[in-house]
Amino acid sequence: TQLLEQSPQFLSIQEGENLTVYCNSSSVFSSLQWYRQEPGEGPVLLVTVVTGGEVKKLKRLTFQFGDARKDSSLHITAAQPGDTGLYLCAGRSSGGSYIPTFGRGTSLIVHP
Amino acid sequence: DAGITQSPRHKVTETGTPVTLRCHQTENHRYMYWYRQDPGHGLRLIHYSYGVKDTDKGEVSDGYSVSRSKTEDFLLTLESATSSQTSVYFCAISVGGVNTEAFFGQGTRLTVV
Numbered sequence: 001t002q003l004l005e006q007s008p009q010f011l012s013i014q015e016g017e018n019l020t021v022y023c024n025s026s027s028v029f030s031s032l033q034w035y036r037q038e039p040g041e042g043p044v045l046l047v048t049v050v051t052g053g054e055v056k057k058l059k060r061l062t063f064q065f066g067d068a069r070k071d072s073s074l075h076i077t078a079a080q081p082g083d084t085g086l087y088l089c090a091g092r093s094s095g096g097s098y099i100p101t102f103g104r105g106t107s108l109i110v111h112p
Numbered sequence: 113d114a115g116i117t118q119s120p121r122h123k124v125t126e127t128g129t130p131v132t133l134r135c136h137q138t139e140n141h142r143y144m145y146w147y148r149q150d151p152g153h154g155l156r157l158i159h160y161s162y163g164v165k166d167t168d169k170g171e172v173s174d175g176y177s178v179s180r181s182k183t184e185d186f187l188l189t190l191e192s193a194t195s196s197q198t199s200v201y202f203c204a205i206s207v208g209g210v211n212t213e214a215f216f217g218q219g220t221r222l223t224v225v
Contacts, residue, residue: 042216104154
């Protein structure tokens with residue numbers, strides 16, 4: 001059973017389009033991270049959200065943590081080819097071990 | 113960038129041979145992790161360490177062992193490599209505790225033939 005479910009699994013869009021990817025769980029998370037992984041590289045931390053309802057922005061990327069801290073979303077405005085990569089969410093469930101749990105990721109391709 | 117170095121970056125080995133992958137950090141972080149990444153499975157935790165000589169198993173630990181004799185080094189050993197262990201292996205580090213932000217190495221692509 002995957003603790004963190006990400007959707008969609010794959011996304012192929014044209015440059016300039018907007019998109020949203022989702023990270024859902026039945027468990028409450030004390031914190032949640034988003035990472036981006038480019039081909040041949042390790043995942044790179046983008047952001048951490050901690051408070052229910054929290055919204056963080058990183059240039060054209062907007063991250064939101066659900067009010068109940070069970071879900072999160074990543075919205076990209078006006079996607080660019082440089083946004084291509086695998087987007088992973090991860091976190092520690094409340095009361096869980098101090099080991100991050102990862103979703104399986106959303107693979108995004110942005111075509112010029 | 114977090115100071116994490118994995119070696120080797122690529123390796124081809126034969127079935128049945130032992131293989132050791134090395135992870136070196138310069139951040140003095142307490143926690144170190146080994147993950148494998150395979151299509152359709154995402155990142156799966158093999159073993160982790162929460163201090164020198166303190167290690168524990170992850171969800172896919174069979175066939176793997178680890179050692180951490182110094183804060184900065186975490187070794188992953190495949191005792192007798194099998195084709196099912198062909199994968200990309202990532203080392204990660206974190207401060208630990210409630211902060212589970214992880215910083216990853218560049219990965220080792222291992223092929224077992």
